[in-house]
Amino acid sequence: MTIRDLLNHKVQQAMLSAHIPFQHPPLVAPSKKSGFGDYQANGAMGAAKAMKANPRELAGEIVRHLELDGIAERVEIAGPGFINIHLSPEWLGERLTQAADDNRLALGRAAQPQTVVVDYSSPNLAKEMHVGHLRSTIIGDALARLLNFQGHTVVRQNHVGDWGTQFGMLIAELEEQLAENREAEMALSDLEVFYQQAKRHFDEDPSFADKARDYVVKLQSGDANVLKLWREFRAVSLEHSQEIYDKLNVTLTPDDVRGESFYNDDLATLVTELETQALAVEDQGAKVVFLQEMADKDGNPSPVLIQKKGGGYLYATTDLAALRFRANTLGAHRIMYFIDARQSLHMQQVFTVARKAGFVTDNITLEHLAFGTMMGADGKPFKTRTGGTVKLAQLLDEAVERAGSLVREKNPDLGEEAISDIARKVGIGSIKYADLSKTRTNDYVFNWDAMLSFDGNTAPYLQYAYTRVRSIFRKAGQDPALLSAPILPEAAEERTLAIKLLQFGEVLEQVAKEAMPHLLCTYLYELASLYMRFYEACPVLKGGVPDAQKASRLRLCDLVSRTLAHGLELLGIEVMERM
């Protein structure tokens, strides 16, 4: 149990004993300012107002019933009725020692493990992955890692766009290039170029355009030759994506791919069902669900197109089928979609139709976890200098290259092999951290210098902080894994650091609930900064430090380094011993 939960529970009990009705919450939170205790319970004021009582007196009543023996060393009332709780150093020390003794850092598992489906990355396979796919891939992966660590069953779903009219054109082009004796891997080595070729061909050659359209129909009806070409195209494109995932240290594997094509056979049934339920109606030859609950301000219902006039299905149709599959077959309790904010209307429509049709029951939560756009320095969506889309592969290579120059400059004595390993971790880490550390729902400006800086809330700063903590053990000639001494925080800086360390679990819970990884970034940054302050104020290896204190401080250092490494790992960022 986190400290906050524990104190909330204790204060709530005291409030009940003081005859304060249960509906008044204790409102325990970490104190914002030093001198006001470690935690504050702020519930007395609200309760007093509702009960028409004097808040300070009520706070006194609560404190009289508050049983924090062995937990707090002092409890005082401040201002109009704040209850300030000063935790006992021995109790803090015990909890820290427990965390240090445990390879899970004493972080609990979810009391009610869920099956969580996480839909992320999900690029369109017709083209190469570009920066537009970065945020979904990185943020989704961080949440998948965290939920998995908490003991949930995480089912990753890479809902790739591998079906639809574009593929007719692409397959027709592939067929022609293969006929010229080119191999699929060669022809598709640059998907961007291939797409341009196919598009030009389509625009300029009417007979090719007819063939492309014919291939769409053949694909839908399962023509063996067309399907074979489609499979080939799909496999090569998926390989490109997998390469990116591996480079990015993202946990997606080929097994997580369940693209739009997977649902193809279910779409006709789905439309029929929606018609039977009288949810879908015919409208000018097309099939549409009109949602009154999402009507515009003039009362016009929101139209959701599920089948085109010619019989073709749409993005929404596939998403409805996917939702039903996730609820019924995958047994999801919680379904999370990491998709650009620009698709909010689409997601809301899909969720609403799915609920109305009974595809998902009320106890399943559906979350569109929208994110903002990655911007260039000019404040417009990030593009190449000539205005093209930036390929992800190139962006990642550039990050590693830039990090390499930095590392070489800072530490020329490292061998080339070490430099390339560090450059990879720092470069990739920087891109990921720059994204994860921003509030998910906002746009942010992509900036190489800022993300690669060793100062401030960046990956290099945290990775460097980690190496600094670890260097103590080299200096001390100690293997931190063999330490077993109890921790006892004494100095003020030690105490602040101790409490921060013990708040790790609270932060992780909040991140998992709100899908807001920036909270974890802020936490790690603050932790590293508090460590620096502790290190300046509290000697560890210097002569004159009593043995027990030295052992306690070394263990505290160990806990800091493991917390940093674990937090970064949950974000998908690697650490190293030197940099």
Ligand code: ARG
């Ligand atoms: N392929 C889509 C795109 O590139 C994203 C798919 C997101 N997931 C979903 N279930 N709709 O925009």
